[in-house]
Amino acid sequence: MAPWESIDVTFEVNYGKTVALVGPSGAGKSSIISLLEHFYEPTAGQILLDESPIHQIDHKLFHQKVSIVSQEPVLHDGTVRYNILYGCEEWATDEHMIEAAKLANIHDFIMESEKGYDTECGEKGVQMSGGQKVSCF
Numbered sequence: 396m397a398p399w400e401s402i403d404v405t406f407e408v409n410y411g412k413t414v415a416l417v418g419p420s421g422a423g424k425s426s427i428i429s430l431l432e433h434f435y436e437p438t439a440g441q442i443l444l445d446e447s448p449i450h451q452i453d454h455k456l457f458h459q460k461v462s463i464v465s466q467e468p469v470l471h472d473g474t475v476r477y478n479i480l481y482g483c484e485e486w487a488t489d490e491h492m493i494e495a496a497k498l499a500n501i502h503d504f505i506m507e508s509e510k511g512y513d514t515e516c517g518e519k520g521v522q523m524s525g526g527q528k529v530s531c532f
Contacts (some may be wrong), residue, residue: 428463458482475505476512 408414416424430437442449459482470478479492496502508514
């Protein structure tokens with residue numbers, strides 16, 4: 396769906412809940428994510444996060460409150476640690492990071508690497524499989 400096409404949708408996500416956007420090809424799922432990620436602005440209506448317009452919210456704060464897992468995840472150029480802690484590095488501890496990795500079933504893979512959590516992912520995560528990228532993301 397192109398950004399100029401109309402998406403007439405309203406939804407509310409309660410704090411702490413997990414939501415999946417599902418639908419047929421062309422239904423607007425990627426467009427909604429692009430709006431949430433602030434890749435482009437809505438032409439009508441508004442997007443609110445905690446009753447504040449999303450464009451007024453700092454990008455890091457947004458990622459502390461919202462996580463988006465794409466079909467085709469893209470990792471940031473940096474370490475596994477950086478990618479797992481992205482958006483919450485100011486408060487998350489190594490224990491949080493390790494617990495998240497264990498829950499995502501990627502901890503053992505990470506620890507097989509000589510540098511562990513300090514292993515470089517490579518630009519856009521090119522050194523990892525798709526499943527490993529999703530687990531880190």
